[in-house]
Amino acid sequence: MATVVGNQGLRRPLGFVLLTAAVAVCYFAAGRLGLLRQLVVEGAVVTPVWPPTGVALACLLLFGMRSWLGVALGALLVVFSISSVQPDVIGTLVGNTAAPVCACYLLRRVGFRTDLARLRDGFALVFLGALLSMLISATVGAGCLVLSGKLAANSFWLVWSAWWVGDAMGVLIVTPVLLLVPRAHWPPRRSRWKEAAGLAVVAGVLVPFATHSADSMLFLVYPLVIWAALRFQLAGSMLCALFASVLATVAATDESGPFAGLSRVAIMIKLQAFNGAMALTALLLSAVITEQLNTRRSVEQACKELVEVLEHLTAGESPQVRSAREAQERRGQSQSG
CATH class of the missing domain: 1.10.1760 (Arp2/3 complex 21 kDa subunit ARPC3)
Known part of the structure; x- marks a missing residue:
């Protein structure tokens, strides 16, 4: 001992x-x-x-x-x-x-x-x-x-x-x-691999273009974050947000793309406004979606348990009680008809 x-x-x-x-x-x-x-x-x-x-x-x-x-x-x-x-x-x-x-x-x-x-x-x-x-x-x-x-x-x-x-x-x-x-669950479900791969390809093309385009295309990132939140909740949306934030920070410190020609203070304000809005969108939207999905699963589970209880009670009825209940149901159907 x-x-x-x-x-x-x-x-x-x-x-x-x-x-x-x-x-x-x-x-x-x-x-x-x-x-x-x-x-x-x-x-x-x-x-x-x-x-x-x-x-x-x-x-x-x-x-x-x-x-x-x-x-x-x-x-x-x-x-x-x-x-x-x-x-x-x-x-x-x-x-x-x-x-x-x-x-x-x-x-x-x-x-x-x-x-x-x-x-x-x-x-x-x-x-x-x-x-x-x-x-x-x-x-x-x-x-x-x-x-x-x-x-x-x-x-x-x-x-x-x-x-x-x-x-x-x-x-x-x-x-x-x-x-x-x-x-994290690995490997992920095979049914989601194709969509996840498609999302990754779109992000790999769209995010570099949006963060380095001189025409200020940063707003193109938001539909991508919303798509990721809707389909993959927090994991998808926050990984997209992290990827976009890294590339936007690189563009800002290099003073290229939408940050070209701006003062250091203006670069900081524009970059942080983009990062903050994107992170808030990804975090809060995915939280709302996850909460709704959990609520739906809870309701479905409660309905399933209720059906099982009713089936158990029905199986335990005596023949006389079952006949009376069925007769009452037939009368109700004839009256409604």
Whole structure:
């Protein structure tokens, strides 16, 4: 018995260490990907979409609050990869860790479900997880830049808004995709392969054209997202949204296509308006459709159970009761005729 207890005691710290390391590596990898595309706003380097916030929130929701240390270590690794640790950087680390932790806490308080099968879950992720909680990281980060003298006070709000929207976009676009991973069914049903392949082909042609056309064809992406939401719910719509967001971000940072000839601020506004509207459409529409499908399945199951109960009751009737009921039914039919 002592050996068993000792093994369990060792297994728990080992599991925590492995979880912390895995979360930190995922956060760091997402941070390096986010840093590949940057925009300069008022002398400050910002990322239009910051994927680590989405990774951090997904890890906290899936593995619990104990993964906060992995988030903090991942953020520290990202900082080490681009600069040295300074007082303002420490404040940024605190903000980047506190924001997803606060988002996870708020979502749990309102009964958030990670399957995103209800409209209320979609609204909670948008308003509590993204828009509200990411105010923490943006405020702390931009505030530390001002206090350290790296950012002029009159540029605070512009950098703050870019920081806030970038973190919020990371939650809206990345978190739903990661929440789908534990529930993914592979291989998918063969009846859906052809349509899924057709959707992938259309997306592979339409999205690059829309995000790199000089005629500003970004609106062509929305029918594609709606199609994906109607037929494949959250998995299809969010993968399409992620693909479109990546290509739009590439076009924006390259100042090509619909973003050519615009100022850096105008590029940021146009890009974030597109990413935000697309992510909201994909997330909320798929939540509504999934909720309706679940309701229909529940009604069908209830009707099936009711039929089984009636058949059971009918089979248990005595011959006299059955004859009287059939005679009553015949009289009702003759009267109606």
